[in-house]
Structures are given as structure tokens and as C-alpha cells.
Amino acid sequence: MTRQIHVGGVAVGGGAPVTIQSMTNTPTHDVEATVAQIRRLEEAGCEIIRVAVPDQRAAEAVGAIRAAISIPLVVDIHFDYRLALECVRQGCDAVRINPGNIGGPDRVAAVADACKAKRLPIRIGVNGGSLEKPLLARFGGVTPEALVESAFGHIKLLEDCGFRDICVSLKSSSVPVTMRAYQLMSTKSDYPLHIGVTETGTLRMGTLKSAVGIGGLLALGIGDTMRVSLSADPVEEVRAAREILKAAGVRREGPELISCPTCGRTRVDLIALVGEVEERLKRVDKPITVAVMGCAVNGPGEAAAADVGIAGGVGEGLLFRKGEIVKKVPQERLVDELFALIAEL
Numbered sequence: 329m330t331r332q333i334h335v336g337g338v339a340v341g342g343g344a345p346v347t348i349q350s351m352t353n354t355p356t357h358d359v360e361a362t363v364a365q366i367r368r369l370e371e372a373g374c375e376i377i378r379v380a381v382p383d384q385r386a387a388e389a390v391g392a393i394r395a396a397i398s399i400p401l402v403v404d405i406h407f408d409y410r411l412a413l414e415c416v417r418q419g420c421d422a423v424r425i426n427p428g429n430i431g432g433p434d435r436v437a438a439v440a441d442a443c444k445a446k447r448l449p450i451r452i453g454v455n456g457g458s459l460e461k462p463l464l465a466r467f468g469g470v471t472p473e474a475l476v477e478s479a480f481g482h483i484k485l486l487e488d489c490g491f492r493d494i495c496v497s498l499k500s501s502s503v504p505v506t507m508r509a510y511q512l513m514s515t516k517s518d519y520p521l522h523i524g525v526t527e528t529g530t531l532r533m534g535t536l537k538s539a540v541g542i543g544g545l546l547a548l549g550i551g552d553t554m555r556v557s558l559s560a561d562p563v564e565e566v567r568a569a570r571e572i573l574k575a576a577g578v579r580r581e582g583p584e585l586i587s588c589p590t591c592g593r594t595r596v597d598l599i600a601l602v603g604e605v606e607e608r609l610k611r612v613d614k615p616i617t618v619a620v621m622g623c624a625v626n627g628p629g630e631a632a633a634a635d636v637g638i639a640g641g642v643g644e645g646l647l648f649r650k651g652e653i654v655k656k657v658p659q660e661r662l663v664d665e666l667f668a669l670i671a672e673l
């Protein structure tokens with residue numbers, strides 16, 4: 329089991345539930361826009377939020393952002409240790425910085441001491457795209473071993489300062505390389521792991537790559553917190569993350585939607601029906617399984633494990649509960665009746 333760290337009030341590692349993170353894409357110095365986006369992300373289920381801090385203006389906005397949101401705030405800093413110090417002063421909950429890139433042991437010690445004084449963890453974020461040149465040369469490119477070696481270089485700098493509230497990520501844009509890197513890391517260290525695949529692409533392909541990479545790791549019992557990276561509205565990252573956690577069987581919360589693959593017995597526009605139910609389920613957070621089936625003959629039986637479900641037909645459909653038929657309903661009232669039943673559960 330990994331060690332446990334705390335990001336604000338949220339435990340990461342040591343058996344705590346796997347948490348969902350995302351990152352804003354508004355200019356961080358625009359407090360109003362950033363807070364508005366974080367609130368939308370919170371509503372979607374984001375549990376830890378990260379903002380990029382590229383300059384002093386962004387660092388100075390951190391306090392106002394933190395005061396206006398209720399989930400922990402991680403600041404993402406590259407190279408400039410003074411920005412990290414400013415963010416710590418401003419009240420961030422964690423810092424993502426790679427100690428090897430900030431210009432020497434004194435600066436690492438300054439950041440480590442500032443974080444230690446406020447009990448803030450540091451995430452080391454190794455990324456295949458910015459791996460150190462000597463490591464690239466030694467390992468012949470971005471390999472799992474090179475990513476892990478890079479992480480240990482950064483870890484050592486913090487450990488030399490007596491700092492151990494560390495979380496590590498080892499992302500690359502290759503799913504197999506990323507997965508092997510995390511597997512390797514999990515055999516060599518007990519620091520909690522922030523898992524994700526990076527530069528995955530657009531909504532569809534990015535979700536698939538993340539589902540394979542993150543989902544695969546979760547199924548192996550690896551990963552303490554996660555981010556799905558997508559070239560899309562970050563709210564989509566949070567939705568995808570929730571689905572991946574559910575599909576990997578790691579977290580059972582919120583509804584799960586199952587639907588039949590359709591066949592020659594299908595007597596209804598099932599795809600439209602499922603789409604409508606999926607949309608309305610976004611506003612339900614009960615841990616239930618909801619089935620949408622294509623025919624009344626086999627649907628209720630095939631979906632007997634579902635808490636509630638509907639089976640579409642011509643003109644009318646069935647509403648069922650745990651495989652037992654509750655009633656027949658005119659087709660156009662089917663979804664409304666399903667949600668009335670869900671409300672009673």
C-alpha cells in the first residue's frame with residue numbers, strides 16, 4: 329500500500345478512495361473565469377483542481393481563487409521557484425513542481441521548507457515530453473525505465489531536504505509506456521501515484537486512451553488519484569474520469585447505465601432512448617444500475633441485475649424493477665415514468 333498524503337482535506341494514497349482531478353484552462357489571473365470553471369468542475373465531480381501558474385500575476389490570484397472554491401487547489405509550476413513560494417503564501421493546498429528543474433539545492437530547500445511549514449504535499453510530475461536529455465540518451469528515448477529514473481532524481485532532491493509528502497506522476501502519450509512506468513514505480517516506491525496518460529487527443533480518442541491506461545492500472549490496483557487529459561472542456565475530463573472509475577470497478581457511486589446491444593427484436597430507437605436516459609441521469613447521484621433495453625420479451629430478464637429499467641416497444645414499453653415488471657407505459661411516457669421510479673428509490 330502507498331503512503332498517505334493530504335491535499336487540503338482530501339486524503340490521497342494509503343487506501344483512500346481514488347480521487348478525480350482536473351485542470352482549468354482559463355487564464356489563472358482571471359479569477360472570475362477560473363472560479364466559474366472550477367465550480368462547474370466541482371459540480372461534475374472533480375475533487376482536486378489544478379491551475380497553471382506561469383507568472384507572478386497568476387500566483388497572486390491563487391489566494392482569491394482558493395477563497396472562492398471548496399475543493400483543494402494545486403498549483404502547477406515550471407522552473408520558477410519564486411512562483412511556488414508566492415503560491416504557498418497565497419494559500420494553495422499543494423504544489424506540482426519538478427525539483428530538478430528549479431535551479432539548484434538552495435531553491436529546492438526553499439520550496440520544501442515553505443511546503444513543510446504549511447504541511448503541503450508536492451507532486452513530482454514526470455512527463456515523457458520533457459524528460460532530461462541525459463536520461464533520453466542513456467535509455468534511448470522515453471522508456472518506462474527512463475521515466476522512473478527521472479522521478480527518483482526529483483524525489484532524491486526532496487528527500488535530501490527531509491521532505492516526504494510526495495506524490496508522483498509518470499505520464500507519457502504512449503499508453504503502454506505509461507502503464508509500464510507506473511507498474512515499475514509501484515514495485516520500487518510507496519509514494520502515492522497520480523495516474524494519467526498525457527496528450528491523449530480529442531474527446532473520443534483521449535477518453536479511450538485514458539480508459540485503457542488509467543483503467544488498466546486501476547484494475548491492477550495501481551493509482552491513488554487520477555486525471556484524464558483531453559483536448560476538450562475539462563468538465564468532459566471529470567465525466568470520463570468518473571466513468572473510468574466505475575468501469576474499473578474501483579468506485580461505486582452515482583448511477584450506472586446499462587443497455588442492450590440491440591438485435592433483430594429491437595422495436596424502438598434504442599440509441600435515442602439511451603441518450604435521453606443518459607442525459608437525465610447526469611442529475612442523479614444514487615448508486616443504482618439503470619437498464620435501457622430494446623424489447624419487452626427478453627429485456628427485463630436480461631437486465632434482471634439492474635435496479636430499474638425500461639424495455640421499449642411499439643407504442644408502449646415496460647417499466648421493470650429487479651427483473652420484475654412494474655407496469656406497461658405508453659412509449660412517450662416511458663422515460664418520465666422511469667425517472668419517477670428512480671426518484672422513489
Ligand code: SF4
Pocket residue numbers: 588589590591592593594595621622623624625626627630
Ligand atoms: S433486450 Fe431484446 S432487443 Fe435488446 S438485445 Fe436482448 S433480445 Fe435484442
